[in-house]
Amino acid sequence: MTAKLSCRHVWKLFGEGARSFLAANPSPDADLLAASDLVGAVRDVNLDVAEGEIFVIMGLSGSGKSTLVRCLSRLIEPSAGEILFNGENLLAADEKRMIEIRRHQMGMVFQHFALLPHLSVLDNVAFPLSIQGIARDRREARAREMIDLVGLTGREASFPRQLSGGQQQRVGIARSLAVEPELWFLDEPFSALDPLIRREMQDEFLRLQSKLKKTIVFITHDFDEAIRLADRIAIMKDGEIVQTGTPEDIVLNPATDYVREFTRDVAKAKVVSVGSLMKPGTAEGRPRVPAVTRIAEAARLFSDGETLEVVDAAGAPLGRLERRDVADLMLRG
Structure with missing residues (x-):
């Protein structure tokens, strides 16, 4: 499989002097970090995301999964390491280049929908295309395609306040797909929804992926959601990835006591x-x-x-x- 996205020894430390500390201490343990008043939010992460796969990063709250996904898109600056997207090291890209990559090659959906309340569904979905300077007729045509794809045809003129939570999340998904991203980041996109709507959105997500074949990094703390959606899973604890594998690998062959406890209640069937x-x-x-x-x-x-x-x-x-x-x-x- 071709790697669309790769991480090599990625660190994110919070605290003064993080970069110089890592230069002097390339592999610090938790005790050394604590003694230096540094917090290791992401610690020496290595991973490869194959083209066209759903790669789920999961862990409990505070495990570092959301910080990691923001490092991957450089919404947060990593303290050290290398992040390769189509072979290009994103950490060597200047701000102008990163803006171009985010606008044209990456899509992002977060837990909070962040829809613009004064814009209609159509204008919300078309918004990233307007930022790119695409003409109104072309961007509205593309927006209508995405609205139809997520099952909201007929709601183009509605405003966010007129939509249910599940419908708002569909608008967020349509908006992120409007730019035709090569790489799609989803950070706990369904966790704010009630269980029934969440299940429906998972079904919708799998339907979309069967058509679009996107390369996806999906963040969740819900193991049932992970095993339902993932081609492969990486489990994080205290900023580190403790095991990567297929859902089947992880449930049947847990690498640590932490992973074993994490998967204990999962029905093997x-x-x-x-x-x-x-x-x-x-x-x-x-x-x-x-x-x-x-x-x-x-x-x-x-x-x-x-x-x-x-x-x-x-x-x-x-x-x-x-x-x-x-x-x-x-x-x-």
Whole structure:
């Protein structure tokens, strides 16, 4: 996979003299930071985000995930390290270049919608295009496309105060997509919504990604949300990434006690794929299930038999899934 975004030894320290401190102490531990009156919000982060994947960064409040995503876009200046976007080191880019990248190549959606209250839905979505100097007819045409994409056709003339929370967040998503970003940052975009609307927005997000194939960095503290959306997950604690992997890797093979505790209550059937539980052989004539399907979803297909046929994305047989193996996994939690 081609890396769209890479971090190499990224640090963000809060406190006086952070840069000179790191120059003299390239790998400080927590005790040395505390003794120097410095706070390690992001500590020696290394990661690669592949083109077209949903990369979820998660952790508890104060773990550093939101600070990290702001470092990735240089809304906050890192104290040290290297951030590569399409091979270009963003930390070497001047302010003019960063403004150009943010306007044309990056999209951002945050927990708080930050819609402009005096502008209509149409004008809110078109706003970043007006900043780029695009002519009104072109930007409004693009805005209407994005409004239709997020399911708000007919609300173009509405103002934010006339919309529900979920509708406001859809406007925020449409606005961020209007510039056709290569890289999309979403920092807890659904956490302010009630559970039902949140689930609907997750469905909408997955629908959009199936069409758009964006490279996405998604921040959340909700593990259920992470395993539902992520291709890969990075778990942060005290500014460090303690494990990176697929949802299945992290649940089945936690690297630390912290990760084990974090994933303790996750039902394995929600995470484990059919391909991981299938056996060699065939099940011709039985219901078919793609190998990437989660066990919890596949379990519903055992209507009148003991076996399902497992297939790849093209429909070619790969193996078989047996009811008793699914039952054993679900009983283990």
